[in-house]
Amino acid sequence: MSSYFKCNDVSKTYPKGQMALRGVTFEIPASGIFSLIGRNGAGKTTLVRILATELMPSSGDVFIDGVDIIKDPDSIRKRIAIIPQEARAISWLTPMQTVTTFLLYRGMKYAEAKARSREVLKELGLTSVADKLNRTLSGGQKRKVLVAALVASDADILFMDEPTTGLDPISRAELWDILSELKKNKFIFLTTHYLEEAERLSDRIGILDQGEIKAIGTMSDLRAMVPKKYSISLIDRDHGSVEIENNGSLMKIGSRIFVDDNEAYVIARDLINKNFRFSINPVSLEDIYYSIARKEIGGEEGVQD
Amino acid sequence: MYRTSQMAASILVNAIYAMKNFPITLVNTLLSPLSFLLVITLASHGRLLSVSVGGALIMSMISSGIGLQGDLSHLKNDFKLQDMVVSSPTTASVYIVGMAISEIVYSIPAIAVLGILATIYIHTTVLGVFQIIAVMVLMFSFSILLGFTLATITYDIIQSWAFSGIISTLMSTIPPVYYPITYIPMPFRYAAYASPTTYGAELVQNAIGFAHLSGTAFMVDWIILIMINVVFFIIAVKKARWREV
Incomplete structure (x- = not known):
């Protein structure tokens, strides 16, 4: 044993x-x-x-x-x-x-x-x-x-x-x-x-x-304990303080948005079309920790500054 | 065999390696008990030399306890050694016995010099020698038990230093360890009996012929010394915090 x-x-x-x-x-x-x-x-x-x-x-x-x-x-x-x-x-x-x-x-x-x-x-x-x-x-x-x-x-x-x-x-x-x-x-x-x-x-x-x-x-x-599996971060520096509205969420340069599989595809395509540079990753332990300890990820307000 | 290794660990950490890496500590341990001996001997024009040698021996024993409480506190609070040892096969009793022996090892230079002085200046019978040794053993065990008990309630080195000063003053400076109790004016003489070292000193002074105890006083002194050890043993066992609650 x-x-x-x-x-x-x-x-x-x-x-x-x-x-x-x-x-x-x-x-x-x-x-x-x-x-x-x-x-x-x-x-x-x-x-x-x-x-x-x-x-x-x-x-x-x-x-x-x-x-x-x-x-x-x-x-x-x-x-x-x-x-x-x-x-x-x-x-x-x-x-x-x-x-x-x-x-x-x-x-x-x-x-x-x-x-x-x-x-x-x-x-x-x-x-x-x-x-x-x-x-x-x-x-x-x-x-x-x-x-x-x-x-x-x-x-x-x-x-x-x-x-x-x-x-x-x-x-x-x-x-x-x-x-x-x-x-x-x-x-x-x-x-x-x-x-x-x-x-x-x-x-x-x-x-x-x-x-x-x-x-x-x-x-x-x-x-598996958090509802959103990916995070998308805008890393574009050329657009300065430009804000974009996407899928009901407001994204700023340097901020992250938490999404599931389907949302990730839609948002990524949209960002590519708008010529934004971004990264997409599985949620990290840090994201999960904040989600579980602070209940911040997963809701409609799921943007972490 | 492994109990021997575990005791050796405490002796190495707290005595051998300390003396090897910092030889100046040898000088300190040697000088401490000799300082009072020198002052009292000079002040009495040599008349109290034998009494002072006996007193210095007692102070060496008490210093072990003072040292133990300081060392245990330092190792526990500042290096977390005790926490590491608790989570090991070493038991509380083995750790404490090892640490107690380390204090004796640390005092070897002083004890050796005092032993030579005692051989030269203390003239007593074989029975007297055994009495002096027995008193030293009881003084040592009392000081170790006291030191261990204080170490369990000490959380900072500042507290530990304070305890060291207080014990040293109450046990070996104020009580008539280096001089006869008759030197203390009568109303204050009773206060001297609050210190266990007074009984030890009386017995040593009796053994070397400087004081003459009645049969009853002789028995009372021994009984009190033994009882103090028993009481502090019980306190140490009850107060000891190996696994914290």
Whole structure:
């Protein structure tokens, strides 16, 4: 039987009364990359901390491969590892020492941990800084050191809470490559508020808003949840501020319109006849996110500025 | 075997690697307990040297707890190490024992120097040596339990620094650790007994022959030290937040 995650009516209210999760229920296969997206304060970190056995929910059950991790967290801790949000590589250690100690905490013998650390730091291109203090590394390198610790571990379920926040585009792209490789052998539960990142990396995506799961599934599943399947954008610069009226919708330069198959054909032909330059694409995760979280796509007013 | 690895991880992170990468920390750990010893010895024209060495040993033990609460808070709040360890096969007790040992390892330079001074300047019986060692063990366990309890309720390094200063003053500066309790004027002497270190210091001073406790006072001091450890153990177990609620 393949691995799976099952959350059943998980709620969390913090001692001061703040309700972070409201009856979160979902079941997903534990393979590839699952991205949980949502705005700041949506409850992503709370959910990850519960799944990683750091935090008790106020109510509900969580099962990983049939193991009740709320009642029996020790049974799953050998299989999981996490980079928490705001985690930093300890400043007075070197990358080599950081990864080695992480592996020791996971029960590996010292000699084995050192050898494995050296191997993984090499794989991630950190050999040249392996013996420098973490505090002297760049932000991207520091983040890679933490990822290296997870990569080196024997855990097959990895939680990463906003691992690319604050990284420059190149460092982020490097991390994406690492995660894409890593997902071949391990399950990665990722939280992010970069929608492009989630769309590019994920096999499955969940949208969390105000403590509730609003949608969950593959990109195809999510696209099926919105009534319009394509977006058309005017990219014409020659016409300046010219507005055109088409199919009942008012389009401006730089704006998008969401349409179904038939509308797409009609509007595209019309725009070609009027000599406008435009692009037509399947709706993106960003479009779907706004649709589900804000209910903006699909109605007659379906133009997003 | 893997429990040993897990304890070693804490010792490496919090002591060995810190000392290896920043050797200046060795000087700091060495100087802290010696500073008061020097001042008291000079002020008493050497008369309180043996008492001060005993006091410095007690302060070393208390410093472990002060260090532990600061280090645990720093690692938990600023690096999220504890969160990473919670989601691993390492248990709370293994993590804490490892961290406690790391504080002792960190104090080894000071303990070594104080041990040499104690051998030279403290003249006592074999039974007295065992008593001093027993007091140090109880002082160490008390300070570790106190440090651990405080670390669980600390959310910022600023709080942690404040706790460090308060504990240090209340446990090893104000109480008669480096000098006999008889030096404190009578109405204030009772206040000194609010600190567990006072009982430890009395027993050490009794063991080296500087103070002479009655049989009853001797027993009471031991019972109080043991009871304080039991109480703080219960508080630490109840207050400890490994998996947050």
